[in-house]
Amino acid sequence: MNWTSTLFEVIDMRSFSNLWFWIALAVVWSSVSHWVLGVPYDMITRARKKGGEAQQDLEDLVRINVNRLLYIGRVSGLVLLGFMTFLLTSLGLMAFWYDVEFAQAIFFLALPLSIVGALSLSTARRIEAEEPRGEALHKRLMRHRVITQFIGMISIFVTAMYGMYQNLLVSPGF
Structure with a gap:
């Protein structure tokens, strides 16, 4: 038995029937919704409740991450x-023209994440332009988080529906 056949037995390339794909999907969207512009959600809630030094730390971390994102975007x-x-x-062509299920799974992860990336860049530009502090900053970060969670919710729903369709399509008797 060669190593490629062993690898493909361990890592099932039929992604939608693989438990690891669904675990990875959940972890990705959980992480993306937890980190708002590179700032952990618990830091936002702590700054909202306590203020003072926690608020200053939040504003500093937001400033650092906004500057980093905008620098990358500009350069x-x-x-x-x-x-x-x-x-x-390329993923879309492989996924839907050539019907590669692994590419379909990656496409269903990458497309919504690219939308969240564009949203992050847009939010960073707004924060740089408006320079919100205190409650205005909390509101802007929470709005970004809610929109990210909405994109994730839609993404998980569409991926689950398509995954169920694919699993029924390849099942015997259908």
Whole structure:
């Protein structure tokens, strides 16, 4: 038995019937909704409740992450946009033109995450322009988190529906 057949037996490339795919999907969206512009959600709630030093720490961390995101966007934004467009187009072609289930699974992860990335960049630009403090900053971060959770909820629903369709399609008797 060679190592490739062993690897493909351990890692089932039929992603929608694989428990590891669904665990990874849950972990990805849980992590994405927990980290709001690189700031952990518990830090936002602590700053909202306690204020003072916790609020200052939140504002400093938001400023650092906003500056980092905007720097990356300004320096290499077009290159990253071109690369992401190429990657998503390639995944889409492999997934739906050539009917590769593994590419479909990755596409259902990558497309909504790219939307969240664009939303993060937009929120970072707004924070830089408005320079909100205190409650206005909390409101902006919470709005970003709620929109991210909504995108995740829609993404998980669409992925689950498509995954069930794929599993029924390859099942014997259907």
